[in-house]
Every structure is written in structure tokens, then in C-alpha cells.
Amino acid sequence: MLQIGLTGGIGAGKSTVARRLAELGATVVDSDRIAREVVEPGTDGLKEIVAAFGTEVLAEDGSLNRPALAAKVFGDDGNRAKLNSIVHPRVRDRAVELTSKAPADGIVVQDIPLLVENGMAPAFHLVVVVDADVELRVQRLTSSRGMDEKDVRARIAAQASAEQRREAADVWLDNSATQDDVRAAVDDLWHNRLLPFERHVREATYPDRGGPKIVDYDPEWPRDARRLIARLKLAAGDKALRVDHIGSTAVPGLAAKDVIDLQLTVRSLDDADKLADALSGAGFPVLPDFTRDTPKATDPDPEHWRKRTHASADPGRWANLHLRAAGSPGWRYALLFPAWLRADDEARAEYEAVKREAASRFADIPSYGVAKDPWFAQADARAEAWAKQEGWLPPN
Template sequence: MLRVGLTGGIGSGKSTVATRLAEHGAFVVDADRIAREVVEPGTDGLRDLVAAFGDGILTADGALDRPALAAIAFTDDASRAKLNAIVHPRVGARTAELVAAAPDTAVVVHDVPLLVENRMGALYHLVIVVDAPVEERVHRLVHSRGLPEADARNRIAAQATEADRRAAADVWLDNSGPQDVVLAAVDALWADRLVRYESNVRLHRHDNRGAPRIVEYDPTWPAQAERVLARLRLAAGERAVRVDHIGSTAVPGLAAKDILDFQITVPDLDAVDGLSEALAGAGFPLAEGVLEDSPYGDDPDPAHWRKRVHVDTDPGRWVNIHVREAGRPNQRYALLFPAWLRADARARAEYEALKRELAEEATEIPAYGDAKVPWFTEAYVRAEEWAERTGWTP
């Protein structure tokens, strides 16, 4: 099962995207629809809302008067928090029931307006954000939904900012133009990524990585890494001592392969119950059992350089996860190396030149990695000297 979070500000056209995904076969769980169900007449949810906000939020026939509730609940943070405390737990319980009923082969799309505000991104394999400019959203709310303009602007202002949504988005869909443009983007997303992603998660496999190719530094790498870090930390839980973004993409300005590398530090590599299963469920299955990093420095014992490797199953994002034991030299070096490169411009330029040269010669990534070993051997000594000189520690 692939879990996809879908969100967007009010008036962004998120429902258009959800409908298209459903037409492709996605199992859509609509948080708004559930939110209406849990406050229907006769429910505990509606009784609690009346107790909190008064009889004025009811229509003449005893149903919830949503505009009346919105006029109260969206005017200040305290009222909005009160509303959320009543509705959200009930929505969560009903959502869990629906997701549990989805087929194992489903692409489950959870349509959640407040996904970003509630920091829910780590719960999903992928987050899709639908967006449109504020003025376009106001126009839609006023002319299509009949909301007063002040109400429309209050609702928009109460939601996440564009910057917050961009930070949460694995996929950004611009819905500011003609509808057929965004629908075409959804069609391509379904065919090229979501269908393959679902089968990869279910079968614990990843796409062919191809030959090494160096690209210029991508300023979005840190934000991408933060999203992966949140998923890894949630999956690993207390089994992990720490989880870090490592490797070349963790060094600002450094050209690199478009691969995000992470290290999960564990107390004991042989006694981490359930970690592999938890990572696989989050979309990061085990790729290799116990391996050994190339030893550097004065500790050649292979037992001190062991690790496990997990990979991402997402066809649109290449991720490697190295699971290493706390206190081992390879665990330390994985943290030291990017710290040293961030601090030493000369070493950074030297390493980038080497990477470009070797990537042009190598046809496979393992060969590319092996070719870097002599340089890493020397770099280990230089990095440790820098650490001693500056007082750096993990």
C-alpha cells in the first residue's frame, strides 16, 4: 500500500486533483467528508460543538450551520484550537477505519486540508501540494462557493503559508491555469511515479539507479532531506540514537550525484528489533545485509566498519540509508566528512573535481565508489586533523 498525503489551501483546487486521482483508481480518503460525517445530527461531535460554541451554530432543523460556525471558529487561534480538539480526534479514528479497509495494492490518497498545519507529512510516503495564487483562490471562493470576501481571506490567512507548504511538498502542482493543465500533470504523476512507487513499496524493490552523474548543487536538497529525515525518525523511533543527512548533498555548494544519503545510528547493529521492517513499511526496504565500509585510519578491524543499507522505493527520489553502530569509526567518519567539507573550501573544491573526473570514467556506481577509496584514505587523516584542531565532535 502506498500512502499519499494530498493538501492545498482553501480554493487551490485540491478537490479537482483528488477526483482525477480517484478516476485513475486511487483509494481517496476525504478528510473534509469525514469531518462532516462526525458532526452530523445526533452525533457526539455535534453535541460537543454546541456545548463549545452555542446553539447559534445550528440551523432551524438542528443541523450544523457551517458558515455560522466558521464565523466564530476562524476569527482567533483559541477558537480554532477548540474546534480542532473536538473534530480532529473523531476524524482520525474514522480515517484509520477507512484506510484499514483499503486493498494491500492500493494507492491511498488522504485528502487533508490541514496536513501542513498539523505537521503530518512524515505519515506518508509522498506529499502532494496543490497551489494557486491567493487572489485566484479568493476569486474562486467568492464566485464559485459564494463566500463573503472577508470570510474567504480570513480562512486563507488562518492556513499555512506558501513557504510552509513548499517545505512540506514532495510534489508541487500549480493549479493557477486552465484545468486541463493540472489534470495532465496529475495523469503524468500517476503513470510515471505513483503506480511504480506502490508496486516498489509492496515488493520491497527499487528502480535501476544507472550510471553515476554529477549535477550542480541543488538548493532544494536541504528541504528534501528534512522531509526524508522526518519519515526516517518516525519509522526508526527509539531504535535510533540519531538520524542524520550525510554525504555530498549535505554540503552546501558542492556538486554531487542527485542522491540523498542518511545515516541511522543504532546502539547495536545486530540487536535492532524491527528496524528493517519499520523502514520497509516507510518505503525504505533493506537493500544489502551486513556490509563493511572500507577501513580508514588506524582501525582496520572489519567488525568495526560494518553497516546495513536501505534504499528508497520512490522512482522520483533516490535515497540511501546507512545503518551504523554508535561509536564505530565508520559512524563517526560519516558525520565528520561533510562537516569538514563544509568548513574547508579547498578540500571541497578538490573533492568536487575528483567526483567529476571519476563520474565521467565510471559506468556503474560501485566502480565509482571504489575509485574514490584512495582519496578518502588521505581525506580521513586530514579530516581527523581538522577535528582535533577545531574541537569538532559528533
Template sequence: MLRIGLTGGIGAGKSTVARRLVELGATLVDADVVAREVVEPGSEGLAQVVAEFGSEVLDADGALDRPALGSIVFGDPAALTRLNGILHPLIGRRTMELVERAPEDGVLVQDIPLLVEGTMAPLFALVIVVNAAEDERVRRLVGDRGMSESEARARIGAQATDDARRAAADVWLDNSGSPDQARDEVDRLWRDRLLPFEENVRLGRPGSSRPPRLVEPDASWPVQYERLAARIGHAVGDAALRVDHIGSTAIPGLPAKDVLDIQLTVKELSAVDVALPALRGVGFIDRPGVDRDNPKPADPDPEHWRKRFLTSADPARPVNLHVRAEGSPGARYALLFRDWLRADRRARDEYLTVKRRAAERHAGDSDASRYVEEKEPWFDEALPKAEQWAQNEAWRNPTDGLL
């Protein structure tokens, strides 16, 4: 199952996108529907709310009078906390019941209006944010919901900012245009990304294998890393000592393959076995055949260079996840080379020359393995320079003394 988070500001058209995804075959769990369901007449939730706030929160038919309840809690933080203490566990329990009923070989979309505000993005393998220009959202709210313009703008202003939503978005779906344009965009997303992603996760396949091709630096690489790091950290839990952006995309200004390399440092590699189902749940596939770094001359014992290697199953965002144990030379060198290349322009330029030559020689390869192998001699020769830089700068290995 591929779990997708869907969100967007009021008036952006999130419900329209959700309906189309269901038409295409997704299973939908709507947070607003669940929130209403747990306080339906006769429910445990409604009984608890009445016991806490009194019968004045019921209408003449015995259903929840939402305006009456709102008048009690929204001006009283303590009362709102008590209400949330009743509702949130019930909503969470019901949501998980619905999630567990979803087909294992399908795409599950969870429509959560406050996904960004609730910092829930790391729970999902992919987050779709539906957006529209503010003036268009105001026009819809005034025309479709009968709000005044000032009320519409106030409601928009009370929600997460566009910047916050962009930071959480793996997919930014602009719904400012016509319904047909939005439908076509959703259809392309379903066909080209969501269905292949789900199949890759289910079958344990990496999402992308591309010939080595260098692209210009992308200013969004660090933001993409932050999103992925949050997912990885949440999936691994306390076993994750730290998560770092490594490799060429972590070096500002350096052309690179459009593949994010991430290092997860754990106390012991066996911790990954426990976390594999959760990592698969956020889109990462174990690659057991790639379990060692190339030993460096200073330490030829291959056992010192053991690691676990995972890749993303997302066809649109290649990611390599290198899992290394605390104190291992591989974990240290990944961070040393990154920091040295960030600091030393001459070394960075020299490395870029090597990268470009290797990319040209292996441009026709179906994957990047020979491209990577061709760069290894440069790393071996550059290691003493990196170590000298570390000594001169009093560089400290960030993975030292984590516990």
C-alpha cells in the same frame, strides 16, 4: 500501500486533483468528509458536542448548525480547545478505519486541507501540494463560491504561506492553468511516479539505479533532506538518536550525483528491525546485502563497521539511508569527512577531481558501485588529513554523548 498526503490552499483546485487521482485508481480519504461524518445526526460526535455546548448548536432538523457552533468557539480559545478535544480523536479513529480498509496493493491519497499547518507531512511517503497563483485563486473564490475579493484574500492570508507549503512538498503541482493542463500533469505524476513508487514499496525494490553522473549543486538539496529526515525520525521514533545529512549533497557548492545520503544514528542496529515496517510505510526499502562499510586502516575489524542500509523506493528521488550505531567509527567518519570538506576548500577541490575522474570512467555503468569503489583509495589517503584538521579545530563528533 503507498500513502500520499494531498493538500493545497483554498481555491488552488485540490479537489479537482483528488477527483482525477480517484479516476486513475487511487483510494481517497477526505479529511473534510470525515470531519462532517463524525457529527452527523445520531452520531456519538454530535451527542458529545451538544452535551458540551447545548442544544443551540442544532438546527431545526436536529443537525449540527455550524455557524451557531462557530459563533461559540471561534472567539473563545478555551471553547475551541474543548471542541477539538471532542472531534480530533473521533476524526483520527474514523480516518484510521478508512485507511485500514484501503487495498494493500494501491495508492491511498489523504486529502488534508491543513496538512502543513498540522505538521502532518512526515506521516506520508510523498506529499503533493496543489497551488495556483493568488489572483487566480481569488478569481475562483469570487466566481465559484460567491466570496467578495476582500474575503477571498483574507481566507488565503489566514492559511499557510507558499514558502511553508513548498518546504513540505515533494510534488509542487501548479494548477494555475486550464483543467486539461492540470489533468495531464496529474496523469504524468500517476504514471511516472506514484504507480512505480507503490509497486517498488510492495515488492521491496529500490526506486532508482542510475549511472554515476555529476550535476551542479542544487540549492534544494538541504530542504529535501529536511523533509526526508522528518519522515525517518517519525518512523523510527525514540530509537532515532539523530538524523544527519551526509555525503556530497551535504557539502555546499560541491557537484555531486543527485542522490541524497542520510545517516540515522541509533543506540543499537537491532532497533531498525522494529522500525522496518514504518520505514517502508514512508518509502524506504531494506537492503540486507549491504551491511558493512569498508574498514579503514586504523581499525581493520569489520564488525566495527557494521551498518544497516536502506534506499528509497521513490523512482524520482534517490536516497541512501545509512543506519549506524552510536559510537561506531562509520558514524563518526561520515560526519568528520562532511565537516572537513565543508571547511577545507583545497580538500574539496581535490575530492571533486577524484569524483569527476571516477564518474567519467564509469559513465556507462548501470549503477554506481564501481564509481564508489574507485573513490575509496582517496578516502584512505585523506583520512590522516581529516584527523589532523579535527585535532586543529577541536572538532567534536556530534554522535558522542547522545544518551
């Protein structure tokens, strides 16, 4: 099943998005609701909280007095950590239980207010962040919930910043306008990204990527790469020695196809094959026909250029994943080429011109790739000369 993380700051309107996703067919797991359930009267969770913070955190009817507990926790890192150690494991276990009941072809949305703060983003196929202007959020919370403005602003300040949320967000939903607007955005996300993404993950397939369209450098590419790298590291575990952003989108200022190329370093291709199912489940199914790189003059033996290739199943983010053995010539070259282009302005401009010209002549990616071969034939030696002159070595 497809796992979606949904988050957003207090007052941003995350609940509106969660409700619409549920109406469309998602299984929504609300961590706030679960957090209330696991500390209801008679639960072990409430007993532990009382043992840790005293009977003054209980209301007259024996339920949790949330304002009293908040007064003990807010601004006290030690007490907050103690509370989290009681509540979070119970919330996690209950969320797993609810998720396991979803259909195999389902889309599970985990509504988690502190998803970013708790570093949970890599565990999901996609993270959706709901945002709104801070002043609008303050106005919503003071008028609709009757909260004190000073308290609202303190809560907003204590949560993740907008920049931290953008770092985690695959999808950014601005909920500053009307509910109709955000519902329309959710509908578009559901039908055009989440449903096809789920199908591709389930079938271990990937979307049609179209032709070799060259676009100007996008400063969001490195951020996209960081999110994917974090997911891949989690999926691959200790079989991944490292994961690097490679290819043209790893070169600042270079126009390129809107494709994030990543290299996952393994000890051997046997390890790469053992990762196939885990990577496919994480949204990167195998590309079975791409098992070798084109040999370079430094090592013309084709056997030394073997690899494994996967592609993203996400229709909203084209990404290729190359698995190569540490120390192999293909592994080394994948790291050398962008390092050279980042350092050599003339080479970078040349390569961009070659890419744009080839893309203008060919509508399919294989022909586009062949058209660049003559430039690569002379560029390889230049990259190697630069590496020797600069003493460049691939990272450990």
C-alpha cells in the same frame, strides 16, 4: 499500501486533483467530507459541539449552523482548539476505518486541507501539495462560490504559507493554468511515480538508480533531507537515537550525484535489524549486500565498520539510509567527512574535481566508487587532522 497526503490552500483546486486520482484508481479519503459526517444530526460529535458552544450553533432543522460556529471559532485560538479536540479524533478514526478497506496493493490518498498546519506530513510516503496564485484563488472563490473577498483573503492568511507547504511537499502541483494541464500532471505523477512506488514498497525493492551522474549543488537537497528524516524518525521510534543528513548533498555548494544520504544512529546493529520491517514499510527496503564500510587507517579492523543499509523505494527521490551504531568508526566518519568539507574550501573543490573526473570515466557506481579511493586514502588523514585542530566532536 502506499499512503499519500494531499493538501493545498483554499481555492487552489485540490478537489480537481483528488477527483482525477480517484478516476485513476486511488482510494481517496476526503477529510472534509468525513468532518461533515461526524457532526451530522444525531451524532455524538454534534452533541459535544452544542455542549461546548451552545444551541446557537444549531440551524432550525437541528443541523450544524456552520457560519454561526465559524463566528465563534475564527480568530479565537481557545475555541478553535476546543472544536478541533471534538472533531479531529473522530475524523482520524473514520479515516483509519476507510483506509483499512483499501486493497493491500492500493494507493490511498488522504485529502487533508490542514495537513501542513497539523504537522501530519511525516505520516505519509509522499505529500502532494496543490497550489495556485493567490489572486487566482481569490477570483475562483468569489466568482464560483460567491464568497466575500475579504473573507477569502482572511482564510488564506490564516492557513499555512507557501513556504511552509513547500517544506512539506514531495510533489508540488501548480494549478494556475487549465484543468487539462493539472490533470495531465496528475496522470504523469500516477503512472511514473505512484504506481511504481507502491509496487516497490509492497515488494520491498527499489528502482534502478542509473549511473554516477554529477549535477550542480541543488539548494532543495536539505529540504528533501528534512522531509525524509521526519518520516524515518516516526517509523523508527525510540530505536533511532538521531537521523542526520550526510554525504555530498549535505555540503552546500558541492556538486554531487542527486542522492540524499542519511545516517540513522542506533544503539546496536541488533536494533538496526529490528527496524528492517518498519523502515521497509516506510519506503526504505533493505540493501542486503551493503553491510560494511571500507575501513580507514584510524581503525583498520573490518569488524568495527559493520552497518546496515536501506534505499528509498521512491522512483522520484534517490536516497540511501545507513544504519550505524553510535560511537562506531563508520558512524563517526560519516559525520566528520561532510563537516570537514563544509569547512575546507580547497578540499571541497578537490573532491568535486575527483567526482566529476571519475563519473566521466565510469558508467557504473561501483567502478566510480573505486576510482575515488586514491583521493580518500590521503583525504582521511587530512580530515582527522582538521578534527583534531578544530576540536571537532560528533554530535551527541
